[in-house]
Amino acid sequence: MSTSNQTDKKVLSVFDFDGTLTRHDSFIPFLRFAFGNRFFTRRLIKLAMPSIQCLRRKLTRDELKEILISTFLTGIEEKWVQEKAELYCNLYWERLMRASGLLAVASEVSSGVEVTLCSASPKLVLQPFAERLGVKLIGTELESEKGILTGRITGHNCRCIQKINRLEAIYGSLDQYHLRAWGDTRGDYELLAAAKDAHWRHFHPNWDRKRAAITRLKATSFKG
Template sequence: MDNDVVNAGNALSVFDFDGTLTKRDSFVPFLLFAFGHRVFARRLVRLVIPALKYIGRRATRDELKDILIRTFLAGVEATWVEQKAADFCERYWTRLMRPSGLIAVATQVNSGAIVTICSASPAMVLKPFADRLGIRLIGTDLEVKDGVLTGRISGQNCRCAQKVERLQAVYGPLSSYHLRAWGDTRGDYEMLAAAQEPYWRPFHRVKSKKMPPI
């Protein structure tokens, strides 16, 4: 399927971020970059038992993420995270981003489509990447009170059905658009299912021919 847009007047092009536009996850590497190896390792120890519960299916992915965010970001100033996110983007852009993904984003932008990232990663962390790409951003929102992160998610984790709900909250009924969507994990299934043009792992060197059934 060709990524070129013929009639882009009502085109909405949505890209997952981690693993789709990037070669790997971005949030955990960001935490390592922001806090440094010593603090990162010390705090990571607290996640051993929750991680084992997740592996044993006694905790959900969202619950594990809640603990990760609380462990690292509770009580941290939002401006500090924003600056670290900008520094992380500057330093790791080349080694993190997939060149073929960048080309696809540029193609959609140049076509006149509305282009957005829709990701489960914190929007605060991904904003410098979206700004550099010149596109919009929907991500998981972190709760901030008096300029300080509480360690909690504001709303819900932006994955699975939440991706569709967040897109509709921002853009209105998706049926109003010709929706193109790019994704690579279970968290993208619903978004891909809603699209007229779903792209499953299109930028991976070894491409899956089709998305597994939901």
């Protein structure tokens, strides 16, 4: 009886974006692309000390992300970022996206299930990618006042437990779904743990998946 209930559940397929569907992070390269090398380098220097503090665990990853966004996007027109994001998507699609990931997303979409990206990267930047993939998008929301970005995040950085919170705010309790999830970092653990079908670094080369497994094993050993 319980097997039948599981089968009858709607399928919700959730893909992390950076590192899962892409070969590497997309947001920092986007900032370099949008602002140009000279401006990007000058602003990046300001992040040296916060980055060190993060490594020393005096700042969290979320706090560092907020500083990054504040440093680059305070007082910037939202429309300008949208235009740059569309251009970035068009120019970098082939070199950024993993072919196997694209096939997996297309397969989920064609099967008629609910498909969404769920990413810590700003939704504003990833919107063109989601549209091209033909899926919904959940991402970190940037605060905007009269079309100008304030440099602040609305709500929380969309990683770890916040991915679950954001999904449930839109879809309701995840228990009502057969949840399928794809991820590649610590920020996806809660999502993968909640999934009936969890895929860890599924589109990465085999050697990369083995290295990641060894790293997790060592981390667990040290904790013990």
